[in-house]
Amino acid sequence: MKYHQISNQLFIKNRKKFMALMKPKSIAVFNSNDIYPISADSTMPFEQHRDIFYLSGADQEETILVLFPDAMDKKHREIMFVRETNEHIAVWEGAKLTKEKATEVSGIETIYWLTDFDKIFFDIMTEADTVYFNTNEHYRQSVETQTREDRFIAKCKNDFPAHQWAKSNPILQQIRGVKEPEEIALMQQACDITEKGFRRILEFTKPGVWEYDLEAEFLHEFIRNRSKGFAYTPIIASGNNANVLHYIENNQQLRDGDLILMDLAAEYANYASDMTRTIPANGKFTARQRAVYDAVLRVKKEATKMLVPGTIWAEYHKEVGKIMTSELLGLGLLDKADVQNEDATWPAYKKYFMHGTSHHIGLDTHDYGELKTPMKANMVFTVEPGIYIPAEGMGIRLEDDVVIQETGEPVNLMKNIPIEANEIEELMQA
Template sequence: MKYHQIDRELFIKNRNKFTAQMKPASIAIFNSNDIYPVSADSTMPFQQARDIFYLSGADQEESILLLFPDAIDPKHREILFVRETNEHIAIWEGEKLSKERAFEVSGIKTVYWLTDFEKIFFDLMTEAETVYFNTNEHYRQAVETETREDRFIKWCKEKFPAHKWEKSNQILQGLRGVKEAQEIDLIQHACGITEKGFRRVLEFVKPGVWEYEIEAEYIHEFIRNRSRGFAYTPIIASGFNANVLHYIENNQQCQDGDMLLMDVGAEYANYASDMSRTIPVNGRFTKRQREIYDAVLRVKNEATKLLVPGTIWHEYHVEVGKIMTSELLGLGLLDKADVQNEDPSWPAYKKYFMHGTSHHMGLDTHDYGKLKEPMAANMVFTVEPGIYIPDENMGIRLEDDVVITEKGEPLNLMKNIPIEAEEIEDLMNRS
């Protein structure tokens, strides 16, 4: 891995929080991701399943975490199973976790080779009454691929039909939504790498450059700072392209007079950052561009103030909609009749701002977190309003990553990334 090793105390703490919520005489199982094929002998770059990483720090394929707090033998209350390694594997594939190294990373004292899993699992199931399965229940999930977790669940239900089943997700939604201080530091580090990429791009962008060249500038800066790369597929959208919310082709030339919307973020140690900035390709805002830009910035700043303990996610978006409506009226994009006659299920402002303002972030860009419960300290949210005007060939979105604090004043992890129009112009026009 490119990143510096994470202190295993984080993973020990995470496991303790999880097992504290397990039912008596229960086992929880977490599987690594598969390595997914492309074609022939080609595969996609491996990315670890976030839940097993959150609980163990194990960042390689063919790994299984078993948690059984009530196991009769104390050494079987936490077990990490990893793929057996040897000199041949080390030569052909590189270093894999040894038993000693797995302990150093995870803090789990009992480490077995994966080949021992079925025998040990069968023995422990004779002591257990309930199994926690790790299903993907994220509100945005639409996964069609059968995962390693899916296959395990099928196998386990067939082998042990008399056991009871529970869901790990109910516990993980709450735990992963509220970050430990060390996790916030890792997200902050990812945001710092994103800042370096953005400052590099401000010096690079000018009329005539191509969107994919800008993407290349980001990836260069990210990787040279120990990131694996982008936390999600980057959006580099100039001119009209900014009105396509998930534009990822990044294959057009940036024209003089256009605005350039960039939704990018570096990952670090599997933790995400998520930034949006919109800049003038030629380094100078027109009067109209500046009007729209400042309106979006005001909405972002006011929305950020609402991210305090006790806020309800749905009600928060309603309030942000009111703030955006006021700005759109001031810009002349809406009039009072539009607002008076609006459909409550699709308010008038949605014509120009059709997506949500905030989502949890952390190990996943759209991270786990309970959305129907009040916001709490140490939750991390994006704040990302936008105004999209296809008729004016312009879309502007601004986005920062924000930590909710006990004191009520949110902590902006991207406060050092340029966002004020004057600073952006100054940085783009330095000789």
């Protein structure tokens, strides 16, 4: 891994939180992700399942975590199974977790080789009544591929039909949404790396370069700062491309007078950052571009103030919609009749701002976290309003990552990344 090793105290705390919410005489099992094939002997780069990483720090394939707080043998209350390594594997694939290293990374004392899993698991299942399965219940999930977790669940139900089943996801939604100080520090590091990339491209951007040139500049800066790269597929959308919300081709040339919407950010130690900035290709906003830009920025600032403990996510978005409506009226994009005659299920402002304003962020870009209960301190949310005007060939979105505080306004993890139009122009023309 490129990142510095994380203190295992974080993972010890996370496991304690999870186990405190488990039913009596229950076992929870978490599996690593598969390594997914492309074709022939090619595979995609391994990405660890965020749940097992959150609970153990293990960033390696073919790993299983078992939590059993009521195990009769104390050493079986936390168990991690890892793939047995040898000299051949070390030569061809590099170092893997030894039992000693697995303990150092995770804080788990009991480490077995993966080949021992079936025997050990059968033994402890004789003491358990309930098994927690780790199903994906994220509100945006649309997974069609069978995962290692799916195969385990099918086998476990077949092998132990008399046990009761429970879901890990509600517990994970509850505890992963509220970040520990160590997690916020890792996210701050991801944001700081993102800042370096953004400042780099402000000096580089000009008409004639290509969207993929900017992508390459960001990637260079991210990797040289111990990031694996982008936290999610980067969007670098010049001109009218910005009106395609998930534009990822990044293959067009920047033209004089274009705005460039860049929704991209670095990861660090599997923790994501999520930034959007919109800049002028030639370093200078037109009067109309500046008016729309400043309107988006005002909405962002007002929306940020509302992210406080007790706020309800759905109600928050309604309030942001009201602020956006006012700005769109001021820009002449809506008139009073549009608002008076709007469909309550699709308000008038949605013509120009059709997506949500905020989502949880953490180990996943669209992270786990409760959305139907009041917001809590140390939840981390994006704030990302936008205005999209295809008829004028521009789309503007601005986005930062903020941490809800016990009192007062959220802390902006991206406060050092330029966002005011004047500062962007000054840096681009320096």
